[in-house]
Amino acid sequence: MSHANGYRGKPPRFAPIRIFNFPVEFSRNSRLLRSMAPTLDTVFAALADPTRRQILTMLLEDDMAVTDVADPFEMSLAAISKHLMVLAEAGLISQEKRGRVKWCKLEPDALKDASVWMQAFGQFEAINLDAFEAFLEKEKLSAPQE
Numbered sequence: 001m002s003h004a005n006g007y008r009g010k011p012p013r014f015a016p017i018r019i020f021n022f023p024v025e026f027s028r029n030s031r032l033l034r035s036m037a038p039t040l041d042t043v044f045a046a047l048a049d050p051t052r053r054q055i056l057t058m059l060l061e062d063d064m065a066v067t068d069v070a071d072p073f074e075m076s077l078a079a080i081s082k083h084l085m086v087l088a089e090a091g092l093i094s095q096e097k098r099g100r101v102k103w104c105k106l107e108p109d110a111l112k113d114a115s116v117w118m119q120a121f122g123q124f125e126a127i128n129l130d131a132f133e134a135f136l137e138k139e140k141l142s143a144p145q146e
Contacts, residue, residue, distance in 0.1 A: 039091070043114050046090035051075075052083050056092060059106035066095075066102045 046052055055069055070080040084104060087093045092110040096103055 039113055040117055042090045043092065043111070046086050046092055047114075049083065049086075052087055055080075055083060055087065055104075056106065059093060059104060063103050063105045066104060069104055 047056075051073065054072075058064060058069060058072075066081065066084065067077070069084065070077050073080060084093065084095065088095055090110070091107055094105050094107055096105070
């Protein structure tokens with residue numbers, strides 16, 4: 001069986017990953033990346049929802065009571081509580097009860113693993129697709145016709 005990365009059968013343990021036809025070798029960090037996988041899945045799943053991202057943005061300002069978090073949204077307190085539970089399970093926020101009020105606090109180091117993972121892709125310069133397309137068009141026009 002041939003895989004997209006060109007290997008037949010079972011790929012080698014530290015096979016390079018191809019991104020935009022650039023082989024990227026993660027073997028030096030593979031143990032770290034594998035150990036982060038379940039946490040990263042949970043964090044990225046939590047960040048996938050725009051309501052949860054907005055809640056995190058609100059918590060950048062200061063700790064907030066659950067009822068204050070719910071105010072700007074047109075959904076029930078139960079729905080907001082479910083969003084907060086997802087954020088808490090991902091470690092992005094913590095919750096504590098102060099008297100009768102439940103408070104939410106942003107966890108500052110919560111995105112550290114996700115940031116480390118995303119920085120692995122920072123080795124590539126951003127591609128200016130318009131300039132690349134213009135270059136290809138110029139090359140096509142200057143190529144000898146058969």
